[in-house]
Amino acid sequence: MKYLVAIATAAVLVGGLGSAAYAAAPSDTPSPAFPAGPPRWGEALYGEIVTRDDDGRTTVRNRQRGRITELSGTSMTVGSADGTSWTWVLNGDTEVRADGKDDASVSDLKAGDDVMVAGTREGGTRTASFVTSPPPDLGELRERLKDLRKGGLPHPRGLDLPAFRS
Template sequence: VLNGVLADAASATPTASTPATKAAAVRRLGRALVRLRLLGGIHGEFTFETKTGARTLAFERGTVLSVAGSDVTVRATDGTTWTWVLTSASIVRENGSRTSAKSLAGGQLVFAAGPVSGTTRDARLIVIRNAAKQQQS
């Protein structure tokens, strides 16, 4: 599975020149983030080499501490706290459907993932997890 994540992410070239090429790159990055979600784990970063240079993807499972403007702060169960930045490319999902970033609130269980640039973690995907389902499993 990890090889598939890296292959999809590596082919998602951020400097694509045409709208069709950019759209294809976004789809590949989306597939990479979904596969990353399936890997499990609490939080982590993966750095890999692409044709255009090194790229890093990060993910975190935890509880939303705060939502302030475009910043969403999430704390994992081991205490790791990262701030994720919502962008125009961010996708928020709840109960299997796409929803607005306005649905994010403190106390929610979430999965956040996206590319890292310097110290900034872009939230390309945030999945709001159902607390009832989490307690059953």
């Protein structure tokens, strides 16, 4: 069940990113910058999104995929394939998954590891909520989900899970 939820969650995240970015296109008229049809997105390297909770408070959320270039007990610097480097604060609330272990810690990470990190930004400070090494191959997860759906797996929106309820 945990595997199914992880795949469904990844599918929603990948689908959600595509939908949000495609909705940002300025017009329906094809152009070199915004071709007709669904967008073809390459590997996401990093990004930022602002969310608002029920109380109206906004939170800036960041994601980054790359390689750890520097690491201490309280921070790490991750460099993405295009040369962008962000430094992330690591604390007792940072969840780490490394080498397939769900109960890993910051000490299981090392410089040179490929990671995906997610967290929040306040001002110029990014705080990691979650780090995984190696990062998930979302393209592979997307293909697995397609294969599972052919076998009768419902669309994630059809699952009766709190994360998929409107």
